[in-house]
Amino acid sequence: MPDQILEPRWQIWTAIANSEAESFVAGTLHEYHFEIKYRCFNFAELLARLSIESEANQLILISDDLVDFDLAAMERLRAQGLRTLLLTKSELASNSDLRSNSVELVRRIGELIKSPSTSDKGVRFTPNPRCQIIGVISHSGGVGSTSIAINLAMELSIVGKQTL
Numbered sequence: 001m002p003d004q005i006l007e008p009r010w011q012i013w014t015a016i017a018n019s020e021a022e023s024f025v026a027g028t029l030h031e032y033h034f035e036i037k038y039r040c041f042n043f044a045e046l047l048a049r050l051s052i053e054s055e056a057n058q059l060i061l062i063s064d065d066l067v068d069f070d071l072a073a074m075e076r077l078r079a080q081g082l083r084t085l086l087l088t089k090s091e092l093a094s095n096s097d098l099r100s101n102s103v104e105l106v107r108r109i110g111e112l113i114k115s116p117s118t119s120d121k122g123v124r125f126t127p128n129p130r131c132q133i134i135g136v137i138s139h140s141g142g143v144g145s146t147s148i149a150i151n152l153a154m155e156l157s158i159v160g161k162q163t164l
Contacts, residue, residue: 010057010058013039013040014040015066016063017042032106046062058083060082085109
């Protein structure tokens with residue numbers, strides 16, 4: 001299935017500072033028979049390359065861990081019709097869901113390829129909300145731990161937080 005999502009006519013460019021994350025992305029794309037045309041290691045290099053070679057079938061994977069990363073410049077690239085996928089530091093961390101499941105990366109790239117040009121959508125970067133865990137523990141048969149956990153969950157749900 002994922003082999004059908006990625007078509008060989010797309011040129012993949014990466015701009016990822018973390019070498020481990022870049023290796024993961026490159027390996028995943030290679031696994032699905034895709035080649036990376038350029039690997040840029042800073043944002044200025046990416047912008048310089050794009051000013052020389054800009055085609056309609058480019059897909060650019062950008063990480064926000066680049067030293068000179070500029071969100072406004074990335075939005076200008078999107079406004080020009082270039083398809084860009086922003087990968088955050090937390091998504092590229094070695095223990096993230098994206099790194100543990102390469103199909104997730106391929107799915108996101110496939111959605112970007114299949115979607116109409118982003119220039120008319122006004123796509124904005126919104127970071128993934130982080131979950132927070134509050135644990136209430138006590139000794140077996142401890143007094144009040146269940147009451148505290150239930151009251152805490154109730155108060156959090158009142159202020160609009162999701163609880164399990």
